[in-house]
Amino acid sequence: MNIHNYEKLWLVLAMVMIIGFISTVVYGATAVGIEMVNDEGGTIDSTALEEDDRFAEPRVERVGDNEYEAYVVARQFIFEPDPIEIPANSTLTFYVTSPDVIHGFEVVGTNANAMVIPGEVTELTVELNEPGEYGILCNEYCGGGHHTMEGKLIVQPEDEFEQGGNDE
Amino acid sequence: MSGENTVREIGHDEFDPYGTLALILIYFAILSVMWVFMYFVEFLGNDLTVLA
Amino acid sequence: MSEQLESGAPTFLDDYPKEAAVVKAALWSSFIALALGAVFGVIQALHRTNILRLIDSTDYYTVLTAHGVLMVVSFTIFFLVGLFTWATVRSFDRGVESIRYTWTWYGLMVAGTLMAVVAILGGFVPQTDISADVLFTFYAPMQAHPLFYGGLTIFVIGTWLAGADWFWSWRAWKAENPDERIPLQAFMVLTTMLMWYIATIGIAIAVVVFLLPWSLGIFDQINPLLTRTLFWFWGHPVVYFWLMPAYLLWYTVLPTISGGRLFSDPLARGVFVLFLLLSTPVGIHHQYVDPGIAEGFKVIAMTNTMFLLLPSLLTAFTVVASVEHGARQRGGTGLFGWLRALPWRDPAFTGMMLAGLMFAAGGFSGMINAGMNINYLIHNTIWVPGHFHLTVGTAVALTFMAATYWLWPQLTNRRLFSRPIALAQVVIWFVGMGLMSNAMHVMGLFGVPRRTAEPQYEGFEFVTSFGSITELRLQLAIGGTLLFISTVLFVSNIALSAGAPKLSGLGKPLSEPLSGAHDSPEILDNLKLWFGIAFVLVVLAYSLPLASIISRGGVLGPGVDPVPMIIEPLGATLEPLVASLQPLLGRLAAVVGGVGA
Numbered sequence: 171m172n173i174h175n176y177e178k179l180w181l182v183l184a185m186v187m188i189i190g191f192i193s194t195v196v197y198g199a200t201a202v203g204i205e206m207v208n209d210e211g212g213t214i215d216s217t218a219l220e221e222d223d224r225f226a227e228p229r230v231e232r233v234g235d236n237e238y239e240a241y242v243v244a245r246q247f248i249f250e251p252d253p254i255e256i257p258a259n260s261t262l263t264f265y266v267t268s269p270d271v272i273h274g275f276e277v278v279g280t281n282a283n284a285m286v287i288p289g290e291v292t293e294l295t296v297e298l299n300e301p302g303e304y305g306i307l308c309n310e311y312c313g314g315g316h317h318t319m320e321g322k323l324i325v326q327p328e329d330e331f332e333q334g335g336n337d338e
Numbered sequence: 339m340s341g342e343n344t345v346r347e348i349g350h351d352e353f354d355p356y357g358t359l360a361l362i363l364i365y366f367a368i369l370s371v372m373w374v375f376m377y378f379v380e381f382l383g384n385d386l387t388v389l390a
Numbered sequence: 391m392s393e394q395l396e397s398g399a400p401t402f403l404d405d406y407p408k409e410a411a412v413v414k415a416a417l418w419s420s421f422i423a424l425a426l427g428a429v430f431g432v433i434q435a436l437h438r439t440n441i442l443r444l445i446d447s448t449d450y451y452t453v454l455t456a457h458g459v460l461m462v463v464s465f466t467i468f469f470l471v472g473l474f475t476w477a478t479v480r481s482f483d484r485g486v487e488s489i490r491y492t493w494t495w496y497g498l499m500v501a502g503t504l505m506a507v508v509a510i511l512g513g514f515v516p517q518t519d520i521s522a523d524v525l526f527t528f529y530a531p532m533q534a535h536p537l538f539y540g541g542l543t544i545f546v547i548g549t550w551l552a553g554a555d556w557f558w559s560w561r562a563w564k565a566e567n568p569d570e571r572i573p574l575q576a577f578m579v580l581t582t583m584l585m586w587y588i589a590t591i592g593i594a595i596a597v598v599v600f601l602l603p604w605s606l607g608i609f610d611q612i613n614p615l616l617t618r619t620l621f622w623f624w625g626h627p628v629v630y631f632w633l634m635p636a637y638l639l640w641y642t643v644l645p646t647i648s649g650g651r652l653f654s655d656p657l658a659r660g661v662f663v664l665f666l667l668l669s670t671p672v673g674i675h676h677q678y679v680d681p682g683i684a685e686g687f688k689v690i691a692m693t694n695t696m697f698l699l700l701p702s703l704l705t706a707f708t709v710v711a712s713v714e715h716g717a718r719q720r721g722g723t724g725l726f727g728w729l730r731a732l733p734w735r736d737p738a739f740t741g742m743m744l745a746g747l748m749f750a751a752g753g754f755s756g757m758i759n760a761g762m763n764i765n766y767l768i769h770n771t772i773w774v775p776g777h778f779h780l781t782v783g784t785a786v787a788l789t790f791m792a793a794t795y796w797l798w799p800q801l802t803n804r805r806l807f808s809r810p811i812a813l814a815q816v817v818i819w820f821v822g823m824g825l826m827s828n829a830m831h832v833m834g835l836f837g838v839p840r841r842t843a844e845p846q847y848e849g850f851e852f853v854t855s856f857g858s859i860t861e862l863r864l865q866l867a868i869g870g871t872l873l874f875i876s877t878v879l880f881v882s883n884i885a886l887s888a889g890a891p892k893l894s895g896l897g898k899p900l901s902e903p904l905s906g907a908h909d910s911p912e913i914l915d916n917l918k919l920w921f922g923i924a925f926v927l928v929v930l931a932y933s934l935p936l937a938s939i940i941s942r943g944g945v946l947g948p949g950v951d952p953v954p955m956i957i958e959p960l961g962a963t964l965e966p967l968v969a970s971l972q973p974l975l976g977r978l979a980a981v982v983g984g985v986g987a
Binding site: 181187188192194206212213216246270273274279283285287290291303309313315317320 | 613
């Protein structure tokens with residue numbers, strides 16, 4: 171086996187780069203605390219969402235101080251509830267599922283981006299600090315009206331939310 | 339095997355691909371800088387990181 | 391550049407006329423798919439950027455399905471079987487064992503393609519129930535017509551038989567040459583096919599066990615996460631199935647046309663072994679943001695994927711070093727000055743070099759795709775098609791076109807119709823893809839989704855940090871148009887070459903590697919060993935995730951109904967169509983004694 175020294179050098183550098191990439195991702199997962207969407211959302215009978223207390227009525231629920239949960243149904247070709255309203259400075263966990271086909275759930279221009287698969291519940295938690303509005307779109311082809319499938323996430327100033335959003 | 343444009347034959351032991359080494363080191367530098375930019379600026383600097 | 395055309399050597403057509411006919415047929419099948427795919431491609435590029443809308447947006451997805459399937463199944467794989475037949479016959483220096491058998495697998499692949507294409511194009515005809523608007527990934531519970539799944543099955547069986555043809559040649563050759571090393575090109579063909587046999591287990595189970603009987607109404611429900619995971623079991627290694635023929639050309643043809651010799655045969659063999667081992671146990675990296683798969687499995691997929699960069703990075707060095715060897719033999723000097731000594735007027739050379747350069751860029755966006763959590767940033771945005779138009783869409787496609795300029799005269803004994811047009815064609819592709827892919831990558835970072843007819847929403851706008859969406863859309867559309875023009879130039883150049891006069895002596899022998907096969911350890915040629923290890927790695931990587939998916943949702947799902955993908959233009963609801971399918975499904979189900987639809 172006749173490998174040139176330059177090639178050996180490149181082999182070493184390539185390995186260093188690969189290990190560097192893996193280390194960066196591990197740093198993001200541990201030090202920054204970024205978690206991947208995983209199997210903790212559980213399964214669900216997608217033909218009977220109306221019998222599920224979370225998804226029969228898609229909604230946002232307050233579950234603690236500054237902690238909210240949004241039960242979202244992504245279906246051809248809408249997101250429910252729409253808009254999703256939440257006060258600023260809160261932690262929001264999305265639970266998203268689908269009664270028909272695979273969809274995408276993307277809060278536009280952010281890292282909140284996941285697949286929605288019928289039979290599975292996608293769970294992801296984000297922190298919403300500043301008031302503002304985000305678009306939500308479906309980024310997995312789901313049928314002829316796919317390009318119209320959009321929604322909204324509205325982060326309201328805390329004082330305004332108490333007045334407008336408390337009566338659910 | 340030599341084409342008609344060959345002006346000299348170079349065997350394995352007399353060939354040091356230092357031009358290739360230079361190009362590949364430039365590529366290595368670009369990849370490293372771009373990776374750091376994409377991960378730490380574009381990704382970690384972006385809104386709504388998924389924390390659980 | 392006529393000196394390269396007049397070596398006086400006999401051509402492949404002179405030596406193996408029967409095999410040359412099969413190779414030509416396979417390449418023509420590939421180019422027809424490319425031409426049709428390009429028509430569908432430019433329609434999309436102009437439609438989604440709102441420059442020119444020739445179709446209804448609901449039909450966009452029929453167009454997209456056709457573009458995807460024609461390009462990445464028909465164009466790439468027909469080229470592969472043609473090239474691999476050429477490479478096997480050439481490097482063993484013996485004809486195929488049975489030309490009838492060879493035509494049989496080619497015929498199966500054509501039949502399979504026609505079935506799938508009919509099913510897809512049926513989507514344009516509202517009067518028929520035939521349709522397959524399910525895109526290249528055909529994720530259940532979207533349901534295509536059984537013809538679509540049946541066509542895919544027959545096509546894949548054709549490729550299996552093709553692989554068997556090349557193994558058959560190997561056995562026959564080995565019986566006569568028991569002590570020789572496997573010739574390099576044949577080695578590449580055989581390792582690639584071993585990888586393919588392992589990879590297609592996933593798609594075969596997904597289609598034959600689940601999707602086809604399900605589309606026939608034999609059972610109603612399906613586990614979408616399971617079929618999706620089986621799809622990606624195949625869906626990642628298939629990209630290496632597209633890429634390996636390009637690697638074969640870079641390793642064995644590019645050094646010769648640059649005037650040099652392959653730097654290292656042992657390293658080339660090592661690279662193909664690494665691809666055999668690592669291509670398959672990585673598919674879950676397409677599912678980083680899927681629910682229902684534990685994070686640990688995603689970490690394993692990421693680690694494997696990152697190490698899969700290694701053979702490509704090694705290839706970059708070996709191939710560029712071989713080209714540098716050519717440049718230095720041609721009198722090139724200096725740290726970078728040797729680049730000027732290369733045959734840039736040769737379209738085959740320039741095309742492959744530009745393809746390699748774009749692959750270096752595509753390699754970077756692939757590294758981002760591989761990085762598990764950074765996937766949140768770009769998953770299912772138009773960044774992803776931006777990436778694979780650099781890899782399969784340029785590294786592979788442009789290399790195939792460039793190699794055709796070199797190979798075609800040896801298959802036909804006729805010169806190319808026009809070398810200047812060929813040179814312009816490869817440059818136009820490079821420029822067009824540079825524009826289109828750049829715009830796609832940048833828009834992806836702003837969250838613009840892929841696979842969408844009209845990424846123009848009512849409730850929000852995409853926020854750009856530099857450039858404007860309008861400018862980027864224009865860039866994408868100009869790039870897509872240039873690519874279409876380039877494809878037309880390519881296909882018409884090859885077609886017009888049929889009118890060139892017959893010549894003899896157009897053969898172009900390949901140069902021997904600087905460091906030859908005898909420098910490489912014998913163990914590299916132990917295909918059984920590598921196949922065994924590759925198989926074990928796949929079992930290790932997939933058995934637990936698949937077991938977990940099945941134990942969570944069941945083999946036939948946690949309760950998910952089929953959603954037939956027949957899209958009626960004008961936005962009519964799906965219900966009447968579903969209703970019209972019910973009797974058919976019911977009858978079929980009754981026949982097999984299953985549960986009625």
